[in-house]
Amino acid sequence: MQVCHACGKEIDLGLGGSAGRRDECPHCRAPLHACRNCAAYDETARYGCREPQAEPPHDKDAANYCDFFVFR
Template structure:
């Protein structure tokens, strides 16, 4: 079964078939793929930024790790950069004609 994963770094689609290894990289930007920010359990609003309560604490959320609970985030949810989207909206709103 192939999963469509959106890279947290470049927001491009990464086709993933099977297991994602710790050393796998994005073919577009060479960012690590087995990272918290690409995981379905990642949530910046909860304690330790992880919804899996039994997972070990990972300090660097954008670096490869050994978490056994890693589950690839499906669809485009991982690639949305809310901060950049809000900034673009604000710039468009206050743009001089």
């Protein structure tokens, strides 16, 4: 089970455990494919991401197209 960064509630993403760009939390409708839900997200890292090849995000709460996204 994964947890939504916005509301803190558990989300069942199924066997694959991945979120698509347009997927939203069923509880609060926050986008799931967002930096704050990513395993590489780290506020102390440069641009808030530990993945050196990722482009700096404009909005860490918004849905994005990052190829390195892995749900935490």
